[in-house]
Amino acid sequence: MRLEKVCDFLKTQPRYRDSGGQCQIRCWVCGDSGKNDKPGNMSIKIDVEPGEPMVYHCFRSACGASGFLRTEDLQTMGCTDIDTLMELSAWNREVNPRLEKKFHAKENRGYQLVNLAISDNLGKLKYINTRLGTSFEFQDLRNYKIQLGLYEFLRINRINRLAFAEDKCDLLDEYTIGFLSMYSDYLICRDITKKIVTGNRYTTYRIRGKAKEDDMKIYCIPGELDILDPNPVDINIAEGTFSILGAYLNTNLRKKQKNQIWLANCGSGYKTTLLHTSRQFGLLDVNLHIWSDSEIKIGKYERLMQDAKDHMHLNSVTVYYNGIAEDFGHSKNQIRVESVELK
Numbered sequence: 001m002r003l004e005k006v007c008d009f010l011k012t013q014p015r016y017r018d019s020g021g022q023c024q025i026r027c028w029v030c031g032d033s034g035k036n037d038k039p040g041n042m043s044i045k046i047d048v049e050p051g052e053p054m055v056y057h058c059f060r061s062a063c064g065a066s067g068f069l070r071t072e073d074l075q076t077m078g079c080t081d082i083d084t085l086m087e088l089s090a091w092n093r094e095v096n097p098r099l100e101k102k103f104h105a106k107e108n109r110g111y112q113l114v115n116l117a118i119s120d121n122l123g124k125l126k127y128i129n130t131r132l133g134t135s136f137e138f139q140d141l142r143n144y145k146i147q148l149g150l151y152e153f154l155r156i157n158r159i160n161r162l163a164f165a166e167d168k169c170d171l172l173d174e175y176t177i178g179f180l181s182m183y184s185d186y187l188i189c190r191d192i193t194k195k196i197v198t199g200n201r202y203t204t205y206r207i208r209g210k211a212k213e214d215d216m217k218i219y220c221i222p223g224e225l226d227i228l229d230p231n232p233v234d235i236n237i238a239e240g241t242f243s244i245l246g247a248y249l250n251t252n253l254r255k256k257q258k259n260q261i262w263l264a265n266c267g268s269g270y271k272t273t274l275l276h277t278s279r280q281f282g283l284l285d286v287n288l289h290i291w292s293d294s295e296i297k298i299g300k301y302e303r304l305m306q307d308a309k310d311h312m313h314l315n316s317v318t319v320y321y322n323g324i325a326e327d328f329g330h331s332k333n334q335i336r337v338e339s340v341e342l343k
């Protein structure tokens, strides 16, 4: 039998050939040599019996990599589809529970967002449009994983249990705008009142289940990332959700980047955001773009660069400041990009 999703993914690999019972692809360990039109040197057994691992071997003598196909191998090849990784993970656990001990699936949940034209929401939509100089309608917010009301969100997703006491949730519902986190396990609630009536600029709301120490509570603007693209990936990070949206929507830098990802720390810290994202998506060659708050000095980013260089290759590092405001969470006419090249 075959693991359908895993086999489908392998078909997307360079120099793929199905030779019945096994397939050949370009080796993810040595990268292969030779002509590009030949089948790859990496051979993987794809017809397997229950309890039998997917054995692989690279026939290039200089390499000779061999072993059992694991989820981390798929991730090295660029697989991020959680169902594919889960299929292999489940299979390998049947073979031997220790085979996959390192793999912790971050399941991506399919929550629905709903933004109704009711009184609270009208004010919140207006806040966003005024702040960013946009003309979003309610239905546009979904494209940015923005959820205006907490209670509407819980209701439509049939979630009955609240993560906090009811009076706190009342405040979040009324005074914050929600941003669905990278793995859709949190609603990052941004207080939009002048006095910060909820007590915190950001409150991370665990949507279901228990919070864990290493949960990632960062916001990512939805987009497409081609991990097989050989060019460095452009990682853009700002501290806040409005700041990254402003940088994304209201500057020209997006048009100059080919393969890009846009993130907001929301209090997590630049280092955590950068290292986690690179690890999760297997991004080793990176152009780093920091959309800084004005009060943060360049020295902080120099230290970040030092910390990151053991984990990835930073092809370039650029820090941007807004010359006429404290961050990039503004409309086009209130942004003047000033950049510092650190590398």
Ligand SMILES: [Zn+2]
Binding pocket: 027, 028, 029, 030, 031, 032, 041, 042, 058, 059, 060, 063, 064, 065
């Ligand atoms: Zn090889």
